Amino acid sequence: xxxxxxxxxxxxxxxxxxxxxxxxxxxxxxxxxxxxxxxxxxxxxxxxxxxxxxxxxxxxxxxxxxxxxxxxxxxxxxxxxxxxxxxxxxxxxxxxxxxxxxxxxxxxxxxxxxxxxxxxxxxxxxxxxxxxxxxxxxxxxxxxxxxxxxxxxxxxxxxxxxxxxxxxxxxxxxxxxxxxxxxxxxxxxxxxxxxxxxxxxxxxxxxxxxxxxxxxxxxxxxxxxxxxxxxxxxxxxxxxxxxxxxxxxxxxxxxx
Amino acid sequence: xxxxxxxxxxxxxxxxxxxxxxxxxxxxxxxxxxxxxxxxxxxxxxxxxxxxxxxxxxxxxxxxxxxxxxxxxxxxxxxxxxxxxxxxxxxxxxxxxxxxxxxxxxxxxxxxxxxxxxxxxxxxxxxxxxxxxxxxxxxxxxxxxxxxxxxxxxxxxxxxxxxxxxxxxxxxxxxxxxxxxxxxxxxxxxxxxxxxxxxxxxxxxxxxxxxxxxxxxxxxxxxxxxxxxxxxxxxxxxxxxxxxxxxxxxxxxxx
Amino acid sequence: xxxxxxxxxxxxxxxxxxxxxxxxxxxxxxxxxxxxxxxxxxxxxxxxxxxxxxxxxxxxxxxxxxxxxxxxxxxxxxxxxxxxxxxxxxxxxxxxxxxxxxxxxxxxxxxxxxxxxxxxxxxxxxxxxxxxxxxxxxxxxxxxxxxxxxxxxxxxxxxxxxxxxxxxxxxxxxxxxxxxxxxxxxxxxxxxxxxxxxxxxxxxxxxxxxxxxxxxxxxxxxxxxxxxxxxxxxxxxxxxxxxxxxxxxx
Numbered sequence: 001x002x003x004x005x006x007x008x009x010x011x012x013x014x015x016x017x018x019x020x021x022x023x024x025x026x027x028x029x030x031x032x033x034x035x036x037x038x039x040x041x042x043x044x045x046x047x048x049x050x051x052x053x054x055x056x057x058x059x060x061x062x063x064x065x066x067x068x069x070x071x072x073x074x075x076x077x078x079x080x081x082x083x084x085x086x087x088x089x090x091x092x093x094x095x096x097x098x099x100x101x102x103x104x105x106x107x108x109x110x111x112x113x114x115x116x117x118x119x120x121x122x123x124x125x126x127x128x129x130x131x132x133x134x135x136x137x138x139x140x141x142x143x144x145x146x147x148x149x150x151x152x153x154x155x156x157x158x159x160x161x162x163x164x165x166x167x168x169x170x171x172x173x174x175x176x177x178x179x180x181x182x183x184x185x186x187x188x189x190x191x192x193x194x195x196x197x198x199x200x201x202x203x204x205x206x207x208x209x210x211x212x213x214x215x216x217x218x219x220x221x222x223x224x225x226x227x228x229x230x231x232x233x234x235x236x237x238x239x240x241x242x243x244x245x246x247x248x249x250x251x252x253x254x255x256x
Numbered sequence: 257x258x259x260x261x262x263x264x265x266x267x268x269x270x271x272x273x274x275x276x277x278x279x280x281x282x283x284x285x286x287x288x289x290x291x292x293x294x295x296x297x298x299x300x301x302x303x304x305x306x307x308x309x310x311x312x313x314x315x316x317x318x319x320x321x322x323x324x325x326x327x328x329x330x331x332x333x334x335x336x337x338x339x340x341x342x343x344x345x346x347x348x349x350x351x352x353x354x355x356x357x358x359x360x361x362x363x364x365x366x367x368x369x370x371x372x373x374x375x376x377x378x379x380x381x382x383x384x385x386x387x388x389x390x391x392x393x394x395x396x397x398x399x400x401x402x403x404x405x406x407x408x409x410x411x412x413x414x415x416x417x418x419x420x421x422x423x424x425x426x427x428x429x430x431x432x433x434x435x436x437x438x439x440x441x442x443x444x445x446x447x448x449x450x451x452x453x454x455x456x457x458x459x460x461x462x463x464x465x466x467x468x469x470x471x472x473x474x475x476x477x478x479x480x481x482x483x484x485x486x487x488x489x490x491x492x493x494x495x496x497x498x499x500x501x502x503x504x505x506x507x508x509x510x511x
Numbered sequence: 512x513x514x515x516x517x518x519x520x521x522x523x524x525x526x527x528x529x530x531x532x533x534x535x536x537x538x539x540x541x542x543x544x545x546x547x548x549x550x551x552x553x554x555x556x557x558x559x560x561x562x563x564x565x566x567x568x569x570x571x572x573x574x575x576x577x578x579x580x581x582x583x584x585x586x587x588x589x590x591x592x593x594x595x596x597x598x599x600x601x602x603x604x605x606x607x608x609x610x611x612x613x614x615x616x617x618x619x620x621x622x623x624x625x626x627x628x629x630x631x632x633x634x635x636x637x638x639x640x641x642x643x644x645x646x647x648x649x650x651x652x653x654x655x656x657x658x659x660x661x662x663x664x665x666x667x668x669x670x671x672x673x674x675x676x677x678x679x680x681x682x683x684x685x686x687x688x689x690x691x692x693x694x695x696x697x698x699x700x701x702x703x704x705x706x707x708x709x710x711x712x713x714x715x716x717x718x719x720x721x722x723x724x725x726x727x728x729x730x731x732x733x734x735x736x737x738x739x740x741x742x743x744x745x746x747x748x749x750x751x752x753x754x755x756x757x758x759x760x761x
Binding site for chain 2: 715718
């Protein structure tokens with residue numbers, strides 16, 4: 001800690017604190033009391049969208065990565081095409097394509113409204129979750145492909161030599177080792193995923209970004225809500241980084 | 257050397273002040289037929305575009321139509337990127353805290369459109385438990401939030417078209433918008449097939465405002481007087497009717 | 512019946528995408544052109560900031576290092592959309608206030624210029640990290656040998672550091688190019704007419720959402736495929752004369 005607090009750093013921290021105090025005093029925070037009760041729910045929405053899409057997406061990413069690393073051509077080629085398409089088009093476009101594009105089909109097929117899926121198809125968040133999950137699967141599929149390929153072949157050969165069934169070898173050796181290799185990258189990608197959640201505001205899902213926009217529209221105050229928004233995202237990014245650092249510390253590493 | 261630079265700077269300052277800069281008239285970058293929407297060649301056409309041209313001609317002002325995102329149009333005005341807003345913006349007290357308005361140039365009622373045969377009424381009782389679609393940052397959003405507290409959800413869209421699209425798709429039960437925008441939707445195939453207008457909402461002048469006017473920065477009284485004179489001239493000499501005829505059956509000036 | 516509907520749909524879709532009005536093809540391509548222009552400008556600006564930032568982080572004083580660390584952390588922690596709005600409104604207002612003090616009128620930022628500045632600042636942070644990693648990967652022995660032979664710092668940078676650094680930086684820079692081409696879509700939210708906004712306008716006016724979004728997706732895919740080919744060539748050129756890395760798999 002003493003290393004960190006060199007003189008110039010103390011000065012800079014002092015300046016930063018002074019800046020924050022100045023902002024807290026001078027800027028227009030009159031809107032806060034009216035909207036404070038909406039903030040926790042909005043933050044929760046952002047968090048659960050990130051967590052759910054990251055988890056679901058990773059499951060698909062593992063499958064896609066494995067298909068590309070070790071699968072036969074009829075699996076690896078479609079997986080590769082899928083990853084290329086997802087990574088080659090903007091997420092905003094994918095979101096709008098799913099929500100408005102599919103939505104434009106609904107009037108042509110009236111029977112959809114009577115089906116059991118209708119309550120889900122009507123709302124906006126399933127499309128957001130679907131689009132973000134597909135995006136995670138596409139990007140992390142690439143990461144997992146590299147991770148699977150990077151696991152030392154000797155380990156897998158040893159497992160085969162000991163007579164381990166193929167699925168057990170996958171479950172106990174290939175997959176965990178690939179995940180450990182990929183963990184730092186996945187941590188960075190999780191932060192990137194969290195940063196793409198504001199886009200769901202354009203398809204009417206109310207997250208913290210959408211709430212900040214609403215404050216601006218109601219009160220015409222532009223900067224203060226955006227600053228609070230930036231702080232919220234910085235805190236969340238910091239928490240994600242800390243979480244992944246903790247996970248990385250728990251990975252068994254050889255000391256021999 | 258320093259003197260030359262100073263002289264050039266002074267000359268530039270006064271020079272630019274002397275040049276008559278064209279007025280930048282901000283319109284919404286989102287399509288809002290029949291008032292302003294882009295055609296396939298990328299030009300903006302519509303009643304409001306024609307009206308802007310007429311007012312600028314009547315006021316002898318040189319105008320440049322500048323599309324700006326609707327959400328950021330007021331900050332763009334106060335920040336100086338545009339000089340006036342003519343984007344079907346209603347004159348409301350809330351907005352008048354930040355900007356100034358000219359006299360109104362049209363006033364149309366606010367209506368609600370729903371799926372055919374829905375049996376809903378355009379009041380709080382009818383909207384209870386329903387999902388309502390409105391355009392973001394409009395008087396309709398403010399009205400719905402104030403008057404329909406029991407609505408299941410109020411969904412906000414970037415453009416009115418997207419809201420109507422979701423109404424046709426069945427994702428919202430009702431859409432609240434300006435009657436002219438609704439008419440434009442109802443005259444399309446999608447609108448005729450899916451939906452019907454159930455009537456106007458109860459008036460609330462504080463929220464719905466007193467018609468649509470030109471948005472101006474506070475303190476620009478000279479410009480405001482110019483616009484008011486130009487609008488009055490356009491109405492008085494019949495240009496208003498000439499513009500409106502191809503678009504509307506009756507006058508939209510309103511009471 | 513279904514095939515008839517599909518072919519009728521396809522025919523009308525091609526009509527909508529036709530080049531001249533009432534087809535929207537030309538508008539979409541104009542949007543694509545804007546996208547490419549902004550991406551190129553932002554990428555170049557990002558590279559300039561990145562080179563300065565990388566050298567600053569590696570060879571600068573402690574204050575400079577800390578400031579750059581704050582810059583890169585902020586940009587990487589806050590969503591681009593929020594940064595875009597902040598920089599767009601705040602930078603414009605700050606600049607105009609500054610100009611007001613000196614008596615000049617407000618500068619009109621064209622959409623292209625604003626987009627380039629905003630995205631360039633964001634790209635700069637990521638470029639700094641990529642270039643810093645690339646410079647660090649230059650073998651120290653080569654630099655020491657060059658210094659021992661009396662090469663001046665400029666000659667050292669030009670003959671040793673830059674060529675070796677380039678080949679390590681190209682994959683990261685290729686990723687950044689793909690990122691910036693897709694980030695231009697975010698400018699649609701501030702109303703600027705690039706490909707995604709043009710598509711949204713066309714779709715909203717004609718109500719053919721599926722047609723236009725699919726067409727835009729295909730255009731973006733083409734852009735990324737062509738970029739991939741070009742960057743592959745650049746990487747081969749940058750790696751010329753080096754031993755083949757990545758041999759010896761298991």
